[in-house]
Amino acid sequence: MSSKQATPFSVPNLHATPRFSGIRTFMRLPYQAEPEKKDFVILGAPFDTAASYRTGARFGPEAIRRISTLLRPSNIFHRIRPSDYLDGVDGGDIMVIPGNTQQSHLNITSHVQAWVEQGAVPITLGGDHSVSLPQLRAIAAVHGPLSLVHFDAHGDTWDEYWGEKYTHGTPFRRAVEEGIIDPSRSIQIGMRGTVYDPNDIEEARDLGFQVITADEVREIGFEETIRQIHERVGKSKAFLTFDIDFLDPVYAPGTGTPEIAGFTSAEAQYMLRRLTGLQFVGFDVVEVLPALDPSEVTALTAAAVAYEFISLLAVARRDGNL
Numbered sequence: 001m002s003s004k005q006a007t008p009f010s011v012p013n014l015h016a017t018p019r020f021s022g023i024r025t026f027m028r029l030p031y032q033a034e035p036e037k038k039d040f041v042i043l044g045a046p047f048d049t050a051a052s053y054r055t056g057a058r059f060g061p062e063a064i065r066r067i068s069t070l071l072r073p074s075n076i077f078h079r080i081r082p083s084d085y086l087d088g089v090d091g092g093d094i095m096v097i098p099g100n101t102q103q104s105h106l107n108i109t110s111h112v113q114a115w116v117e118q119g120a121v122p123i124t125l126g127g128d129h130s131v132s133l134p135q136l137r138a139i140a141a142v143h144g145p146l147s148l149v150h151f152d153a154h155g156d157t158w159d160e161y162w163g164e165k166y167t168h169g170t171p172f173r174r175a176v177e178e179g180i181i182d183p184s185r186s187i188q189i190g191m192r193g194t195v196y197d198p199n200d201i202e203e204a205r206d207l208g209f210q211v212i213t214a215d216e217v218r219e220i221g222f223e224e225t226i227r228q229i230h231e232r233v234g235k236s237k238a239f240l241t242f243d244i245d246f247l248d249p250v251y252a253p254g255t256g257t258p259e260i261a262g263f264t265s266a267e268a269q270y271m272l273r274r275l276t277g278l279q280f281v282g283f284d285v286v287e288v289l290p291a292l293d294p295s296e297v298t299a300l301t302a303a304a305v306a307y308e309f310i311s312l313l314a315v316a317r318r319d320g321n322l
Helices: 057-070 101-117 129-143 171-177 201-207 214-220 222-233 265-273 297-318
Strands: 040-045 088-093 121-126 147-151 187-191 210-213 237-243 279-286
Touching: 040 057, 040 101, 040 297, 057 121, 057 279, 057 297, 101 121, 101 129, 101 279, 121 129, 121 297, 129 171, 129 237, 129 279, 147 171, 147 222, 171 201, 187 201, 187 214, 187 222, 201 210, 210 214, 210 222, 214 222, 222 265, 265 297, 279 297
Parallel strands: 040 088, 040 121, 121 279, 147 187, 147 237, 187 210, 237 279
Antiparallel strands: none
8 A cells, every 4th residue: 555644534523522422433433334445444253152161252342342432542652643644444343143153254254355355454353263264364365375473372273172173272273274374474472371281382383383482471571572573474464363361361351261370461562562564464352251351451451452453554654664
């Protein structure tokens, strides 16, 4: 896309109308159901049938949109107001079918691809982590095989659960098998917790991923972790996926498979903000489970993560890289 400044998207005047008013789109973005030429689109993928333990992430997009009205339009770190540089909309929720993973994934792929073909960068609100796979299929159909930048407590590269190949614990093994991500340019950050086998962590490495566990992040430090992300991805087109359980359950209690000894919301934000210069063509934030999030802190954090995604695109446009 051209580096020329885009027509700003319309955001209600926060000094004229209270933030709690209006229809609940993400940050009160304009609602646009049909794909059209935009810089980015917010999409909901309210599917959780592929979860292995707790369900309820189907209500994640709704919760994230609702609390996103707390967010203000300017990013103090990047000193940027994304609406000055980007034209974006909320495209609503993708049609999914509870209990039917295959058809739901087909719907997600079709819908996301229609937006990508119009030039939009999709930012998807999950839903369980299985929804990343159909997004990767859609984006790779337009851009070719992608690099993956993956923040998570779990590698999600298991082969199957109870004989099922398509669950929230298997999407990135399937993506490698389908040739839609390039593991030699991909990196996973934050893996921790108990596993089924002592060598489980090596499965992702055997597939070709670089893996930096939570313990290793703390050993090498955040700056070195960020440097390794940049080095690994380089100039390739990348998809960033953020599982909310990357965070410690103290900061994100509303999720299906929490793991202790995770990261703070400040640490996650610190890393995300320093991913400027990478060529992102898609994002998602997944596994928000509102029923276990009584104070809405998990949904608020997910909304802030999605806002950082938008900010990365805005910086890229400002700097002539989008």
